[in-house]
Amino acid sequence: MAVTTTTHLNFRGSAREALAFYQSVFGGRTVAVTYKDAGNVQDENEADWVMWGEVVADNGFHVMAYDVPSAMPYDLGANSFFVSVRGEDTEEISALWQRLADGANVLRPLEPAAWAPLYGMLTDRFGVTWVLDVTAPYNG
Structure with a gap:
């Protein structure tokens, strides 16, 4: 299954x-x-x-x-979730970042991080927070 x-x-x-x-x-x-x-x-x-x-x-x-219909409660909340997009190719993740960043509030620029070749966080024009990163092997 x-x-x-x-x-x-x-x-x-x-x-x-x-x-x-x-x-x-x-x-x-x-x-x-x-x-x-x-x-x-x-x-x-x-x-x-x-x-x-x-x-x-x-x-x-x-x-x-x-x-959500107006007859139902709706509260986006603060930091209630992030959508994570992970990939293995820096060019692919960078291209997705550029398009997703249109009209967004960049919380952390897409750049190298201690745990990933690329990592960034933004809140898009619809209030959804996205984390994009390039996977790296875990070196425990």
Whole structure:
């Protein structure tokens, strides 16, 4: 039996825009099902919000997202999670960083660290904090 995990991001009205942005960064395909598409409209102002969405790329990237309806509580919180993207190629991670950094608040620039050839942290324009790094062998 195999098990996988997928980051599921919650937004309030900006899931479609976030999914499109992540697809532009990581590639792949985007699927977005609205509340209207699913026949589950609770508030007409939210009919075109994303009830279920994802970006899936051939490089292994997979993220899901939806818009939390206004009838439900929503609090992004502070430091409630980070999304970690790890790779083995510095050029690939650097290219992803450059695209993801568009409109972001860089918390730690992408640069060599004591534990990795490259490591950086940023909060993107949607309030999601990302950690990107290049893997290195553990030397215990």
